[in-house]
Amino acid sequence: MKVLVSVKRVVDFNVKVRVKSDGTGVDIANVKMSMNPFDEIAVEEAVRLKEKGVVTEIVAVSCGPTQCQETLRTAMAIGADRAILVETTEELQPLAVAKLLKALVDKEQPQLVILGKQAIDDDANQTGQMLAALADLPQATFASKVEIADGAATVTREVDGGLETIKVTLPAVVTTDLRLNEPRYVTLPNIMKAKKKTLEVVKPSDLGVDVAPRLKTLKVAEPPKRGAGVKVPDVAALVSKLKNEAKVI
Amino acid sequence: MSALVIAEHDHGSLKGTTLNTVTAAVACGGDVHVLIAGHNAGEAAKQAAKIQGVAKVLLADAPQLAEQLGENVAAQVLALAGSYSHLLFPATAHGKNVAPRVAAKLDVAQVSDVIKVLAPDTFDRPIYAGNAIATVQSADKIKVLTVRTTGFDAAPADGGNASVEPVSAVADGGFSSFVGREVTKSDRPELTAAKIIVSGGRALGSSDKFTEVLTPLADKLGAALGASRAAVDAGYAPNDWQVGQTGKIVAPQLYIAAGISGAIQHLAGMKDSKVIVAINKDPEAPIFSVADYGLEADLFTAVPELVKAL
Numbered sequence: 001m002k003v004l005v006s007v008k009r010v011v012d013f014n015v016k017v018r019v020k021s022d023g024t025g026v027d028i029a030n031v032k033m034s035m036n037p038f039d040e041i042a043v044e045e046a047v048r049l050k051e052k053g054v055v056t057e058i059v060a061v062s063c064g065p066t067q068c069q070e071t072l073r074t075a076m077a078i079g080a081d082r083a084i085l086v087e088t089t090e091e092l093q094p095l096a097v098a099k100l101l102k103a104l105v106d107k108e109q110p111q112l113v114i115l116g117k118q119a120i121d122d123d124a125n126q127t128g129q130m131l132a133a134l135a136d137l138p139q140a141t142f143a144s145k146v147e148i149a150d151g152a153a154t155v156t157r158e159v160d161g162g163l164e165t166i167k168v169t170l171p172a173v174v175t176t177d178l179r180l181n182e183p184r185y186v187t188l189p190n191i192m193k194a195k196k197k198t199l200e201v202v203k204p205s206d207l208g209v210d211v212a213p214r215l216k217t218l219k220v221a222e223p224p225k226r227g228a229g230v231k232v233p234d235v236a237a238l239v240s241k242l243k244n245e246a247k248v249i
Numbered sequence: 250m251s252a253l254v255i256a257e258h259d260h261g262s263l264k265g266t267t268l269n270t271v272t273a274a275v276a277c278g279g280d281v282h283v284l285i286a287g288h289n290a291g292e293a294a295k296q297a298a299k300i301q302g303v304a305k306v307l308l309a310d311a312p313q314l315a316e317q318l319g320e321n322v323a324a325q326v327l328a329l330a331g332s333y334s335h336l337l338f339p340a341t342a343h344g345k346n347v348a349p350r351v352a353a354k355l356d357v358a359q360v361s362d363v364i365k366v367l368a369p370d371t372f373d374r375p376i377y378a379g380n381a382i383a384t385v386q387s388a389d390k391i392k393v394l395t396v397r398t399t400g401f402d403a404a405p406a407d408g409g410n411a412s413v414e415p416v417s418a419v420a421d422g423g424f425s426s427f428v429g430r431e432v433t434k435s436d437r438p439e440l441t442a443a444k445i446i447v448s449g450g451r452a453l454g455s456s457d458k459f460t461e462v463l464t465p466l467a468d469k470l471g472a473a474l475g476a477s478r479a480a481v482d483a484g485y486a487p488n489d490w491q492v493g494q495t496g497k498i499v500a501p502q503l504y505i506a507a508g509i510s511g512a513i514q515h516l517a518g519m520k521d522s523k524v525i526v527a528i529n530k531d532p533e534a535p536i537f538s539v540a541d542y543g544l545e546a547d548l549f550t551a552v553p554e555l556v557k558a559l
Contacts, residue, residue, distance in 0.1 A: 133353035160342045235546075249445075
């Protein structure tokens with residue numbers, strides 16, 4: 001069984017981004033970039049399925065600029081077998097990425113597509129569901145447990161108030177939540193091995209996809225600042241403030 | 250111009266998030282309709298009809314909508330989407346699951362986590378864990394939005410008098426089937442609807458301590474319990490208690506953070522709370538930079554003291 005995993009190159013989660021003074025976006029020049037944490041979980045899940053003997057081949061895909069090759073090498077160091085970069089310098093919005101992935105799903109015919117539930121830069125939480133819609137596939141989003149058997153995936157999903165389990169027939173799209181697994185550390189020998197794996201580069205036009213953005217960003221601004229309040233010396237002072245000043249209890 | 254709000258409900262009653270979403274829909278201009286897609290959901294539809302600002306309630310009632318499977322609910326929305334300029338979902342696990350499927354089928358962009366409607370086609374939404382606010386404009390004919398409910402007041406649940414109109418339910422798409430649900434049973438208010446939240450971090454040290462120290466305070470205040478990612482990762486609290494960028498976004502009247510250092514991802518989920526109290530023994534903890542009242546103390550003594558003093 002073949003699995004397609006999509007990975008996004010994003011500003012590292014430890015970086016506190018700054019809004020550009022001209023309001024056109026956030027400053028990501030010379031900022032550390034990493035694989036989106038949820039996508040790392042997606043790759044790890046695919047590798048674990050391969051280690052269990054359920055999956056035979058893992059194809060990692062990334063859409064974006066040339067530098068996404070690094071992200072794909074990381075995916076291959078975790079255990080993906082080969083990689084495809086859909087290279088473009090255009091701004092890619094979730095619908096465009098979903099269309100690119102749909103074209104690759106048509107070409108590669110995977111039984112399972114695993115994606116992170118959201119990217120930590122645009123926080124959209126859309127691409128997996130959109131891909132499922134475009135490819136007319138079942139979707140199991142926000143997965144915290146995935147079991148594959150008899151041509152179906154039984155997926156436990158994180159929902160408001162608890163957990164929900166659904167069964168989807170394969171092929172299907174799964175998006176990962178935080179607690180699906182803990183991605184392994186990449187080892188040096190695996191990084192070396194990953195350099196020898198195949199990385200194919202295609203353009204959106206090769207896939208016949210128009211990636212023009214649909215949403216226009218008019219401006220990007222700092223959120224309203226919340227100032228620090230006061231330190232209180234003890235519990236009694238805290239209770240008095242909450243009762244008399246804030247009047248919330 | 251008219252907007253369709255896809256209600257969140259449990260068939261027998263409407264979830265509070267629907268009310269905030271109605272307010273966002275009203276801000277888009279035009280008539281506001283509410284869709285109840287469910288099974289034996291007449292009661293939820295009745296409640297929706299009473300919301301102020303709602304002109305019409307559409308009720309699609311069928312067994313294949315009972316478990317709210319994403320593919321079926323999306324198909325139901327798509328069957329009605331043609332007559333609307335805006336489709337609005339609460340940005341909950343359910344709304345986030347369904348909305349992009351609808352948007353992609355319509356070949357339109359989705360605007361996620363709308364916190365402000367500036368014009369019928371222009372919206373504010375947070376990016377980078379709320380460290381920046383993007384103003385985006387959609388040229389698509391139908392705007393598909395998920396609404397961050399903390400960004401909008403709840404519409405009054407009473408006073409409206411809309412008609413309830415049955416609509417034919419779509420057939421089961423057969424994409425997925427429901428297996429089971431483990432819902433945390435609790436007498437406490439729901440995290441996203443609570444007026445007061447008591448939230449704990451890694452400093453609690455264990456699941457037992459988490460419960461032992463924080464439960465009495467939550468009980469005393471009638472509060473919901475929340476947790477930082479670190480506390481959830483360590484197994485001190487269930488997954489769905491996580492407050493933050495990738496967990497729940499909350500904005501209660503009072504948020505008490507005990508033993509939470511305040512990573513930006515956590516702050517993203519609670520910094521719109523009206524009053525924030527931080528209890529932490531580390532004077533340098535970033536949580537103090539957003540707290541209205543900071544108490545530099547060991548939570549294991551301060552929290553029980555607080556319970557006594559209340």
